[in-house]
Amino acid sequence: MKARRFILGVAFMSFGVFSLTAQNPNVNTSMTPGNAPVISSYTPSTDVYKAESIIPEKKPVPYSYIREADVMWAKDVWRTIDLRHRMNMPLRYPLEGSISDGDRYSLFGLLMEGIKTEEITPYEWNPITGWKDPFAKVTSLEQIYIASEGDTVYDVDGNFLRVAQSMQNVMQFQLQEQWFFDKQHSTMKVRIIALAPVYYQYFNEFGEPLPSPRPGVPFIVHFPQCRRLFATHGVYNPKNDAQVVSFDDLFFQRRFSSTVIAESNVFGNRMLTDYKVGQDILLEAERIKNDLFIMEHDLWEY
Numbered sequence: 001m002k003a004r005r006f007i008l009g010v011a012f013m014s015f016g017v018f019s020l021t022a023q024n025p026n027v028n029t030s031m032t033p034g035n036a037p038v039i040s041s042y043t044p045s046t047d048v049y050k051a052e053s054i055i056p057e058k059k060p061v062p063y064s065y066i067r068e069a070d071v072m073w074a075k076d077v078w079r080t081i082d083l084r085h086r087m088n089m090p091l092r093y094p095l096e097g098s099i100s101d102g103d104r105y106s107l108f109g110l111l112m113e114g115i116k117t118e119e120i121t122p123y124e125w126n127p128i129t130g131w132k133d134p135f136a137k138v139t140s141l142e143q144i145y146i147a148s149e150g151d152t153v154y155d156v157d158g159n160f161l162r163v164a165q166s167m168q169n170v171m172q173f174q175l176q177e178q179w180f181f182d183k184q185h186s187t188m189k190v191r192i193i194a195l196a197p198v199y200y201q202y203f204n205e206f207g208e209p210l211p212s213p214r215p216g217v218p219f220i221v222h223f224p225q226c227r228r229l230f231a232t233h234g235v236y237n238p239k240n241d242a243q244v245v246s247f248d249d250l251f252f253q254r255r256f257s258s259t260v261i262a263e264s265n266v267f268g269n270r271m272l273t274d275y276k277v278g279q280d281i282l283l284e285a286e287r288i289k290n291d292l293f294i295m296e297h298d299l300w301e302y
Contacts, residue, residue, distance in 0.1 A: 076264035122219035
């Protein structure tokens with residue numbers, strides 16, 4: 001009896017499916033790619049995961065408040081970051097524009113974007129006073145291009161179309177930082193105060209080659225003002241694409257190679273090249289770096 005009911009049920013279901021197919025002869029059961037539905041809102045991605053470490057809403061880690069009474073010792077130091085050094089190459093490239101729809105800039109390119117959008121205030125470099133008063137006078141984007149002594153192209157409205165040619169020869173960055181010992185936390189700390197690009201000119205105003213490249217500083221920026229922009233843009237990691245750090249993290253964690261070029265002294269913040277030549281400049285830079293280490297080391301007793 002049960003077998004008979006089972007056979008009748010299977011026969012009834014087969015008849016129903018045959019009837020539906022006969023009523024709609026245009027049903028397509030093919031699974032070929034040509035018959036797949038088109039989804040217009042779908043955009044392919046080259047990443048297997050969604051990057052959320054560096055987003056436009058990211059904020060830099062705020063500096064802790066420092067009381068004057070807690071600073072037992074302080075020293076101003078000036079450094080140069082050579083972009084030709086292997087460790088500093090992520091700060092140099094790309095040489096022009098940006099990569100990945102604005103997700104990746106060079107350090108100089110990011111500073112120029114911040115100046116164009118008025119998020120960063122540029123200050124004029126005075127070759128006479130140098131680093132004695134870096135924030136004395138505010139400069140403009142037009143003055144930056146004029147100071148570079150290169151060709152500048154304008155549109156019909158008077159807006160700049162491209163950067164002067166000599167501005168692409170940025171090979172170094174100079175920065176001013178302050179080292180101090182915080183007795184409240186018993187640690188030696190450092191804060192970057194100012195940052196300035198250094199470009200080199202190879203030809204004079206008559207187009208003749210110079211005997212040696214002529215350095216120039218187009219502008220100076222206040223580093224704490226740049227931290228918000230630096231925190232929202234990543235730096236290329238040549239060793240691991242999954243560990244992208246921001247420009248702010250790179251400077252905060254000291255992930256760059258630099259050489260000391262000056263320290264605060266009784267002579268008025270003179271450069272090492274003013275009283276040293278040749279290899280003695282590097283030896284003097286190592287002495288200043290070693291003095292910072294010894295200063296912190298001697299504050300402790302073992």
